Amino acid sequence: MPPDLPRPKYTALDDSLYDYLVGHRSPDDAVVDELREETARLGGSAVMQIAPDQATLLRILVSAIGARWAVEVGTFTGLSALAIARGLRPDGRLFCFDVSEEWTAIGRRHWERAGIADRIELRLGPAAPALRALPEEPWLDFAFIDADKKAYPVYWDEIVRRLRPGGLVAVDNVLWEGEVVQADKRGEDVEAIRGFNDKVLADARVESVMLAVADGLTLARKRA
Numbered sequence: 001m002p003p004d005l006p007r008p009k010y011t012a013l014d015d016s017l018y019d020y021l022v023g024h025r026s027p028d029d030a031v032v033d034e035l036r037e038e039t040a041r042l043g044g045s046a047v048m049q050i051a052p053d054q055a056t057l058l059r060i061l062v063s064a065i066g067a068r069w070a071v072e073v074g075t076f077t078g079l080s081a082l083a084i085a086r087g088l089r090p091d092g093r094l095f096c097f098d099v100s101e102e103w104t105a106i107g108r109r110h111w112e113r114a115g116i117a118d119r120i121e122l123r124l125g126p127a128a129p130a131l132r133a134l135p136e137e138p139w140l141d142f143a144f145i146d147a148d149k150k151a152y153p154v155y156w157d158e159i160v161r162r163l164r165p166g167g168l169v170a171v172d173n174v175l176w177e178g179e180v181v182q183a184d185k186r187g188e189d190v191e192a193i194r195g196f197n198d199k200v201l202a203d204a205r206v207e208s209v210m211l212a213v214a215d216g217l218t219l220a221r222k223r224a
């Protein structure tokens with residue numbers, strides 16, 4: 001920030017303010033509640049699931065741009081996919097990429113229950129080669145990146161080149177629990193996220209903003 005200007009206003013969250021915020025969005029339905037409960041029973045890995053407010057935001061973004069074609073990298077037990085698919089046009093399609101058959105099987109059951117399974121095509125295996133195999137022209141309306149952090153730059157490039165002008169890409173975990181600004185933090189993942197965030201900033205193909213949602217969500221729009 002320029003030093004002679006006052007700091008812009010922002011509100012730091014604590015648990016009670018976060019609960020208030022989550023409680024003041026359109027309520028989830030039984031499918032989402034049960035998916036969250038089943039994921040929580042997995043134990044430690046459940047932390048990978050996106051936050052409730054993130055799921056609502058994804059659905060709103062997808063439906064706001066009238067998206068028909070979407071891609072997700074990192075599906076886990078399927079909450080973000082459920083949100084994106086629900087925001088798509090009825091004739092829309094979401095291509096999901098994940099390496100885990102076990103976790104995505106949980107998602108498949110809940111997508112069926114939600115009546116949107118026919119909008120989702122799950123492709124199991126490493127995402128990078130699968131993305132490279134997608135059509136080259138700019139056909140994508142929306143993408144969500146939430147998988148292995150070191151490969152974010154690869155996912156980004158494969159997605160942005162396929163994004164139509166005005167299309168959106170959302171990227172999770174860009175604040176890495178605040179470690180992006182802690183110089184003594186030198187882990188592989190935080191270094192990867194720092195490098196990725198700088199790459200997005202330098203990418204003239206998009207305009208972007210980092211949102212303080214959950215663990216940080218970058219939202220980028222492809223320029224015309």
Ligand SMILES: C[S@@+](CC[C@H](N)C(=O)[O-])C[C@H]1O[C@@H](n2cnc3c(N)ncnc32)[C@H](O)[C@@H]1O
Pocket residue numbers: 048049050073074075076077078079080081097098099100103125126127128146147148151
């Ligand atoms: C943070 S979780 C995704 C959470 C999910 N978006 C949700 O809403 O619950 C990351 C996922 O990325 C997957 N993953 C990790 N490396 C991958 C790779 N190379 N290709 C595809 N998926 C990968 C993992 O199996 C895991 O399910």
